[in-house]
Amino acid sequence: MPLVGNIRDFGLSDFLYLVDRGYKTGCLHLSRADEMASLYFEKGKLLTATRKDDNVPVTDLLVRKGKLTPAQAEQAVHAHQNQNGASMSQVLIDLHLIGRDELQRVLQQHIEESVYALFGWSEGEFRFEQGQRPEPTAPIMPIPLPVEHLIMEGVRRIDEWGRIKDRIPSTDMVVKFIEQPIERAKGINLATDEWRVFARINGKDTLAEIARKTGMSEFDVCRIVYGFLTAGLVDVIRKPAPVPMLATGRPLAEAPRIKKSLVTRIINRIRGM
Amino acid sequence: MQTVKMVISGAVNAGKTEFIKTISEIEVVSTERRATDDTRLIKKETTVAMDFGRIAIGDDLVLHLFGTPGQKRFDFMWEILSEGMLGLVILVDSTRPETFRETNRIIDFFMSYRETPYVVAANKQDRPNAWSPEELRLALRLPAHIKVLPCMATDRESVKNVLLELLDVIMQRSED
Ligand SMILES: Nc1nc2c(ncn2[C@@H]2O[C@H](COP(=O)(O)OP(=O)(O)O)[C@@H](O)[C@H]2O)c(=O)[nH]1
Ligand SMILES: [Mg+2]
Numbered sequence A: 001m002p003l004v005g006n007i008r009d010f011g012l013s014d015f016l017y018l019v020d021r022g023y024k025t026g027c028l029h030l031s032r033a034d035e036m037a038s039l040y041f042e043k044g045k046l047l048t049a050t051r052k053d054d055n056v057p058v059t060d061l062l063v064r065k066g067k068l069t070p071a072q073a074e075q076a077v078h079a080h081q082n083q084n085g086a087s088m089s090q091v092l093i094d095l096h097l098i099g100r101d102e103l104q105r106v107l108q109q110h111i112e113e114s115v116y117a118l119f120g121w122s123e124g125e126f127r128f129e130q131g132q133r134p135e136p137t138a139p140i141m142p143i144p145l146p147v148e149h150l151i152m153e154g155v156r157r158i159d160e161w162g163r164i165k166d167r168i169p170s171t172d173m174v175v176k177f178i179e180q181p182i183e184r185a186k187g188i189n190l191a192t193d194e195w196r197v198f199a200r201i202n203g204k205d206t207l208a209e210i211a212r213k214t215g216m217s218e219f220d221v222c223r224i225v226y227g228f229l230t231a232g233l234v235d236v237i238r239k240p241a242p243v244p245m246l247a248t249g250r251p252l253a254e255a256p257r258i259k260k261s262l263v264t265r266i267i268n269r270i271r272g273m
Numbered sequence B: 001m002q003t004v005k006m007v008i009s010g011a012v013n014a015g016k017t018e019f020i021k022t023i024s025e026i027e028v029v030s031t032e033r034r035a036t037d038d039t040r041l042i043k044k045e046t047t048v049a050m051d052f053g054r055i056a057i058g059d060d061l062v063l064h065l066f067g068t069p070g071q072k073r074f075d076f077m078w079e080i081l082s083e084g085m086l087g088l089v090i091l092v093d094s095t096r097p098e099t100f101r102e103t104n105r106i107i108d109f110f111m112s113y114r115e116t117p118y119v120v121a122a123n124k125q126d127r128p129n130a131w132s133p134e135e136l137r138l139a140l141r142l143p144a145h146i147k148v149l150p151c152m153a154t155d156r157e158s159v160k161n162v163l164l165e166l167l168d169v170i171m172q173r174s175e176d
Helices: A012-021 A058-064 A070-081 A088-094 A100-119 A147-156 A161-167 A181-185 A192-200 A207-214 A218-230 A260-271 B016-023 B076-082 B097-113 B133-140 B156-173
Strands: A003-006 A026-032 A035-042 A045-051 A125-130 A174-177 A234-237 B002-010 B032-034 B045-047 B051-058 B061-067 B087-093 B118-123 B148-150
Touching: A003 B097, A012 A026, A012 A100, A012 A125, A012 A147, A012 A218, A012 B133, A035 A100, A045 A100, A045 A147, A058 A070, A058 A088, A058 A100, A070 A088, A088 A100, A100 A147, A147 A218, A161 A218, A161 B097, A192 A207, A192 A218, A207 A218, A218 A234, A260 B051, A260 B061, A260 B156, B002 B016, B002 B097, B016 B051, B016 B061, B016 B087, B016 B156, B076 B097, B087 B097, B087 B156, B097 B118, B097 B133, B118 B133, B118 B156, B133 B148, B148 B156
Parallel strands: B002 B061, B002 B087, B087 B118, B118 B148
Antiparallel strands: A003 A125, A026 A035, A026 A125, A035 A045, A174 A234, B032 B045, B051 B061
8 A cells, every 4th residue: 555645744765765764665756737757666675766756767867877888878778678577786886897896886866866856845746655666677776775865965955943843842952862773874975064963962962952062053964854754863852851841830630640540441441342 | 549640642544543442331421522723634533532441350440441632642641641541552553653752752652751651553454554563663763662552443353462462561560
């Protein structure tokens, strides 16, 4: 069953997180007005991205970028016809028409640019088709791209509080690392300001305190932490209040202690319904 | 007579009224009134007072189920409701990702007061386009120890299962 929605409500970075953590294989189709883009994933990593107005085989793309001659492209197309299932990218490497690293570099740059442009969409329908795979001739990267990297770049383009507030409702919240941030941080290149915030994360300081200590604005700190959060590097948690107060001004009563025997009675009753 | 209560919360249209109606022994007391704000776009009638259901556990014990009123979120009614609750069910309409953020705000509201035992019910699993419980867990960024359960509020066994799973969480925090 496809997952459908609008990126106005469930952002592209949220979706990438889902794909990554859910280890998903399939295609995310995005559309608005007359624009359409498709992002293909394998086990949570990005394989390729295509746009409706630029949906060309990898061979054409490489010719356009001056990395292949038309004759070489033709040779590859010919060889590819005799391969069943292999991607054109693999055929190009096998025929030594382009080096694997060079192919990765060219395709990655091209694909990243397509994806970053999508972060600028404030709305658009999305549909995720599980299991859907790209055409073998599509510009498939030899090494699938981890999405944390895309998420950080995408978040750098966010300039409104609204979206950030959804995950970080207050600057009084504490930032802490998740269990194994180092593993996840590998795929990410941090800008200087991002490093400054990253280095301050200690599980005790609030966002407001980090802003004060780094001399950065609260908005910038929140935006950066939002990126870490979306990439799955950190958590933001509420500072435990000493005595929680209700909005009505009364202190909160102690949590009710309940006896096991009573819970057992309720369980038995509901089982028997 | 001792009464204990559980709260059923979630965004507008998540299925709170349905959930309580399916399991309650009494006719659900629900004051429906025409909504005047944008919730009207979602459905014609929306709950403005609260849903209330009841299950007698024995002669001396009764379980009350309260649904949070759907549109004016986080007002004093929610506070009163949540005081002394045994546990909380957060219902999500699994077919509507546009309500996921609201759902996060609701969870945050309750947890800002106290770490209440709660489970998340991925409702309307019978509908095409429903996000699976595991997809919902990722979409809502729920920690691994929080249960996300498949649910059909229209189905009694399914509602029973959600309540039993919640009771299991409550049991772990109860005392001898
Ligand atoms: N298909 C399906 N519909 C449901 C389910 N639960 C609730 N609904 C429907 O969803 C709509 C909203 O449910 P309601 O209980 O009024 O939501 P509330 O606003 O949270 O009280 C109603 O039309 C219900 O009949 C379910 O599990 N499956
Ligand atoms: Mg209702």
